[in-house]
Amino acid sequence: MSKQYGMVIDLQKCVGCGACALACKTENNTQARVNGQTFNWADFIYTEEGKFPNVSYSTIPVLCNHCSDAPCVKACPVTPKAMYKTADGITMHNDERCIGCRRCQKACPYSATDVAKEKAEYSVISANIGTEAPHAASRDTSEMIKGCTASGAEVAKLAGAAPPYQNKYNHPDYENIRKRGVVEKCIFCEHRVKQGMKPNCAEACPAQARIFGDLNDSASEPAKLLKKFKPMRLKEEKKTNPNVAYIRSFKGSNKV
Amino acid sequence: MPDSSNLTGSRDDLRIDRSRCLRMRFSDSGCRRCLDICPNGAVSLDDGLSINSKQCRGCLLCTAVCPAGALEQGSDFSACLAQLSRVPEPVLGCVRTNECSHATMACLGSLSEEHLFALCHALDGRLTLNLSQCGDCPNSAMLAILAQRLNTLSASGLSDEGCCIVLAESAQDIKCRAESVDRRSFFRSFGKVLLQNAAVILSNTREQTEQRTDYTGKRLPMRRELLNRTRSRLSLELELLVRTHFDTCVSFDNSSCTGCQGCVAICPTGALMTGVMDEKPVFDYLLCTGCGLCREFCLDHAVRVTPRAGL
Ligand code: SF4
Ligand code: SF4
Ligand code: SF4
Ligand code: SF4
Numbered sequence A: 001m002s003k004q005y006g007m008v009i010d011l012q013k014c015v016g017c018g019a020c021a022l023a024c025k026t027e028n029n030t031q032a033r034v035n036g037q038t039f040n041w042a043d044f045i046y047t048e049e050g051k052f053p054n055v056s057y058s059t060i061p062v063l064c065n066h067c068s069d070a071p072c073v074k075a076c077p078v079t080p081k082a083m084y085k086t087a088d089g090i091t092m093h094n095d096e097r098c099i100g101c102r103r104c105q106k107a108c109p110y111s112a113t114d115v116a117k118e119k120a121e122y123s124v125i126s127a128n129i130g131t132e133a134p135h136a137a138s139r140d141t142s143e144m145i146k147g148c149t150a151s152g153a154e155v156a157k158l159a160g161a162a163p164p165y166q167n168k169y170n171h172p173d174y175e176n177i178r179k180r181g182v183v184e185k186c187i188f189c190e191h192r193v194k195q196g197m198k199p200n201c202a203e204a205c206p207a208q209a210r211i212f213g214d215l216n217d218s219a220s221e222p223a224k225l226l227k228k229f230k231p232m233r234l235k236e237e238k239k240t241n242p243n244v245a246y247i248r249s250f251k252g253s254n255k256v
Numbered sequence B: 001m002p003d004s005s006n007l008t009g010s011r012d013d014l015r016i017d018r019s020r021c022l023r024m025r026f027s028d029s030g031c032r033r034c035l036d037i038c039p040n041g042a043v044s045l046d047d048g049l050s051i052n053s054k055q056c057r058g059c060l061l062c063t064a065v066c067p068a069g070a071l072e073q074g075s076d077f078s079a080c081l082a083q084l085s086r087v088p089e090p091v092l093g094c095v096r097t098n099e100c101s102h103a104t105m106a107c108l109g110s111l112s113e114e115h116l117f118a119l120c121h122a123l124d125g126r127l128t129l130n131l132s133q134c135g136d137c138p139n140s141a142m143l144a145i146l147a148q149r150l151n152t153l154s155a156s157g158l159s160d161e162g163c164c165i166v167l168a169e170s171a172q173d174i175k176c177r178a179e180s181v182d183r184r185s186f187f188r189s190f191g192k193v194l195l196q197n198a199a200v201i202l203s204n205t206r207e208q209t210e211q212r213t214d215y216t217g218k219r220l221p222m223r224r225e226l227l228n229r230t231r232s233r234l235s236l237e238l239e240l241l242v243r244t245h246f247d248t249c250v251s252f253d254n255s256s257c258t259g260c261q262g263c264v265a266i267c268p269t270g271a272l273m274t275g276v277m278d279e280k281p282v283f284d285y286l287l288c289t290g291c292g293l294c295r296e297f298c299l300d301h302a303v304r305v306t307p308r309a310g311l
């Protein structure tokens, strides 16, 4: 049977520290929030419920669900699709073919075209809709003090190293920094997974609440957990067949 | 060197840029202009654009109809223009007519209305198109199409004020004098230098016949670029005729356009631009080829593509 990569998130292990989100940002060089786009490939839903003194506060880490029936893939108009499923079940984005029409963003039930306007908590897909090319720091070649110091990018070029805050990796489908006009989202760190490593969010989680692996392999860690506990998935009514599942939610909360 | 009478073009004369093809950009696009015109059945659109190199004979008819610049001729048309303008009574032919033409192209099937229009207004006097070898050429299907393109131009008055283009199907009609380099004709052609300089932009001949541009990148097809260069130096009457014949008007239904900017992304040429986010896009008719992809693509059926009125 072919692989189906997926992730199980153990909500009783998750302490809501945000290490996953930061690890994702550094690994994938994602930008800061702008134009109603979060650029947080890993993000959170925070819920406060109840009335004092019976209150509860819960954190649910979110990322692309790498859905088996992904509406984003269905919506992508390009041939061959810029948003597509890999043989390993990852929902992959090719930034060369992407024309930036944002139909995927509209179609994904876990995304918003503008998180501020739609009052959405998070958006799996973000779009580079600004008029300037993103990642100015990585592209900047100007001098910091005229005629004196060089920019980080310039120094890095001479030294053959990465400019500050840019993790350089190579992948045939996506670049490590984005260009204007395309969308972006979690790609399950395929560049790492291909080399036998875990996605960086799973690597960084101090509580080991994110368990990544092949869901079709019954001996894999996530598959075993899915058997042991009754999993919950986001917006199951949308019939997207998410491959990110949540287990062991605290009682009372977690209406998602 | 092979006997030139046996020569025909090949798939190598065609430059393909799949990222421009309307079908590649939008899988539901109904465009099939290249498939319909190809006399050799070399085009397949089932799985995106592909050209069968065994069947393609390089007639380049498709390059004259593709509205997006996905199929273009690989050779340098501006060099042709420059060569022709140096001769008082120029003759333009294909590779089969090397000996008796002042300039050659892979096949004259690549002469679109825009090309004919440019030739007509860049040259003086009389231009002969050497068709003497076309009759027994496997690409002879282009003969009727070329004649029809020329008719359309003159019927719309677009060849008024320009040089006279003659289709010469028999060898007797062709007087190909050696290229004259006398001072007078040199200075006569000097007035055309502007146009030729401008045409240099069009002349970046590339070695590979497969080109890859970014899907997000916008590129004006060579034909449209050529038209824009030509029209910039015409009389107002002609400019009005150009508008009616070649230009398109893209407008938006204010009540149904959601301002999603999807059509801005899908447009291959850059004719649609984002003015204000979440509002209807801004349109530049000079960059539009009238391909209609924006209309096909809009989920809200908010785009109207209509001919541009003359006035
Ligand atoms: S969560 Fe959204 S972006 Fe991810 S696969 Fe599902 S539909 Fe696509
Ligand atoms: S924005 Fe890119 S990935 Fe998304 S639907 Fe459009 S072309 Fe496909
Ligand atoms: S005419 Fe051009 S845009 Fe249309 S299908 Fe053919 S290659 Fe694609
Ligand atoms: S015309 Fe259609 S595709 Fe273009 S911005 Fe308006 S709604 Fe979007």
Ligand code: SF4
Binding pocket: B248, B250, B266, B267, B268, B269, B270, B271, B272, B287, B288, B289, B290, B291, B292, B293, B294, B295, B305
């Ligand atoms: S504006 Fe519309 S019709 Fe004009 S070139 Fe762009 S997509 Fe084609």
